[in-house]
Amino acid sequence: MSTLLSSFDARTGHVLGQVAATAPDALDAICREAAASFGAWQASPGAQRAALLRALADALGAEREPLVALADRETALGAVRLNGELDRTTFQLRRFADIAERGVPFAVVDDPAVPGAPPAGHPSMQRWSVPLGPVAMFSASNFPFAFSVLGGDTASALAAGCPVVVKAHSAHLLLSRAVYSLVQRVLAEQGLPAGLVGMVQGGGKEVGVALVRHPAIAAGAFTGSTQGGAALAAEAAARPRPIPFYGELGSINPVIALPAELGAHGASLAATLAGSITLGCGQFCTNPGLIVLVDHAAAEGDTRAVNDAFVDQLAEALRPLEPHAMLTRTMRAAFDAGVAHWAEAGAEWRLHAEAPVDQPPRPVLAQVSADQFIAHPALREEVFGPGSLVVRAANLAQALQVLQAVGGSLTVTLWGAQQPTDEVRSLVRATMAFAGRVLFAGVPTGVAVTAAQQHGGPWPSSTRPESTSVGDAALARFLRPVCLQDAPQWLVGRGGRPL
Numbered sequence: 295m296s297t298l299l300s301s302f303d304a305r306t307g308h309v310l311g312q313v314a315a316t317a318p319d320a321l322d323a324i325c326r327e328a329a330a331s332f333g334a335w336q337a338s339p340g341a342q343r344a345a346l347l348r349a350l351a352d353a354l355g356a357e358r359e360p361l362v363a364l365a366d367r368e369t370a371l372g373a374v375r376l377n378g379e380l381d382r383t384t385f386q387l388r389r390f391a392d393i394a395e396r397g398v399p400f401a402v403v404d405d406p407a408v409p410g411a412p413p414a415g416h417p418s419m420q421r422w423s424v425p426l427g428p429v430a431m432f433s434a435s436n437f438p439f440a441f442s443v444l445g446g447d448t449a450s451a452l453a454a455g456c457p458v459v460v461k462a463h464s465a466h467l468l469l470s471r472a473v474y475s476l477v478q479r480v481l482a483e484q485g486l487p488a489g490l491v492g493m494v495q496g497g498g499k500e501v502g503v504a505l506v507r508h509p510a511i512a513a514g515a516f517t518g519s520t521q522g523g524a525a526l527a528a529e530a531a532a533r534p535r536p537i538p539f540y541g542e543l544g545s546i547n548p549v550i551a552l553p554a555e556l557g558a559h560g561a562s563l564a565a566t567l568a569g570s571i572t573l574g575c576g577q578f579c580t581n582p583g584l585i586v587l588v589d590h591a592a593a594e595g596d597t598r599a600v601n602d603a604f605v606d607q608l609a610e611a612l613r614p615l616e617p618h619a620m621l622t623r624t625m626r627a628a629f630d631a632g633v634a635h636w637a638e639a640g641a642e643w644r645l646h647a648e649a650p651v652d653q654p655p656r657p658v659l660a661q662v663s664a665d666q667f668i669a670h671p672a673l674r675e676e677v678f679g680p681g682s683l684v685v686r687a688a689n690l691a692q693a694l695q696v697l698q699a700v701g702g703s704l705t706v707t708l709w710g711a712q713q714p715t716d717e718v719r720s721l722v723r724a725t726m727a728f729a730g731r732v733l734f735a736g737v738p739t740g741v742a743v744t745a746a747q748q749h750g751g752p753w754p755s756s757t758r759p760e761s762t763s764v765g766d767a768a769l770a771r772f773l774r775p776v777c778l779q780d781a782p783q784w785l786v787g788r789g790g791r792p793l
């Protein structure tokens with residue numbers, strides 16, 4: 295008998311419906327079907343890949359109203375945010391359609407033969423890219439469209455020539471099923487095999503682990519917690535034939551605010567930061583979870599008063615904000631537990647109001663010294679929700695030690711780097727070594743889908759800091775270089791399109 299999984303209304307906790315967990319034999323069949331569809335899809339021309347991706351975008355757009363309504367019930371993210379996220383998702387699908395149509399997956403480095411003895415002389419060589427094969431794609435809870443069934447990983451993998459097997463997220467099971475049936479309709483309309491995009495469902499660890507272990511799976515793409523991503527990355531590495539595992543994980547996204555900037559614009563920066571901390575109830579991987587203030591900056595001397603004033607402004611800006619319900623009851627409880635750990639490690643509350651566990655959380659702001667922060671690893675863990683921790687560094691050297699203690703992050707924001715002083719130069723050097731994206735203005739929430747985007751940073755924010763899950767470069771994760779030496783003309787004539 296199959297195990298039933300429940301979908302919950304995120305606001306009320308009521309059961310919305312149930313779906314069957316994928317049984318082991320069904321998972322095996324889905325992975326085999328993905329593998330069977332690989333041969334033809336890897337050889338497909340860019341125009342065919344583009345046609346599929348655009349049809350998927352059109353279908354998603356056409357079913358916007360019921361899909362957003364369902365997503366809203368399962369996630370409580372609200373219609374405005376979810377409509378925006380759906381727009382982003384169709385944009386990503388269309389952008390990867392354009393990328394495939396332009397022939398980016400088939401780019402060739404041509405090295406014509408050079409007569410003579412090596413090392414200067416060499417045979418005719420061409421460097422191609424081949425798709426890896428079926429990708430196991432783990433959806434995130436907090437992006438039910440953009441990092442889910444038809445999210446960025448699916449778009450980039452299909453554009454690269456790879457089939458996809460989606461692991462639906464248990465926090466939006468009904469939405470995943472609805473989007474998946476739309477995918478199946480489009481595949482049938484285009485005469486493509488159903489197995490090109492498969493989907494499995496399962497709570498707990500079994501289904502996800504079985505998917506990563508399946509011999510037909512050639513790569514993993516994961517968006518979720520550091521803990522879950524680390525466990526699955528270890529599974530991928532422990533296979534008899536290890537596979538690449540691209541894990542986009544949790545992050546605490548430090549904001550380093552230099553005193554001169556706070557002195558000049560403290561009130562407006564506090565308001566902007568408060569909005570970013572509470573956006574989407576703080577449930578963003580780019581949520582600014584850490585604010586580093588430097589109490590003795592070389593240029594300005596003792597700046598404690600400026601920093602104190604900023605912390606007060608931030609607390610006041612946060613106080614009236616009312617975050618919406620969290621994605622799941624488990625996450626709601628984890629938020630309370632996370633901020634409780636701050637207090638246990640000696641943090642001083644700057645804003646803290648208890649809210650019942652069946653109600654949305656209240657914004658939280660706490661403060662510690664850099665010494666405390668460095669001494670207590672618990673303070674460096676992501677607290678997923680509308681809270682942020684202020685760290686007071688005695689000087690710039692200590693601010694850098696704070697970054698070193700964190701290790702790595704998706705983003706770091708540096709306010710006040712407009713003049714290239716020695717102090718600013720060393721900070722910029724440190725931030726570039728620390729994060730995938732360095733912002734010199736604004737706040738880290740909001741990840742633009744562009745050619746230059748880098749969404750992925752050093753551990754613990756990602757398992758593969760050299761790759762990105764957002765933006766055009768995400769395509770490269772699912773391609774592998776192959777050099778063809780003295781290839782026959784018929785093969786060269788394919789212009790980089792695999793067989």
Ligand code: NAP
Binds near residue numbers: 436464498544578
């Ligand atoms: P999650 O709990 O790690 O879940 C992600 C997926 O992995 C789910 O399908 C989950 O299964 C599965 N899973 C988790 N641990 C597993 C394990 N040990 N074995 C097998 N499968 C496992 O994360 P989440 O709740 O979706 O999202 C919240 C986290 O994602 C936050 O930390 C946030 O910062 C991060 N996030 C990162 C990014 C980024 O781009 N870096 C973007 C968005 C969110 P179930 O569905 O059955 O639980």
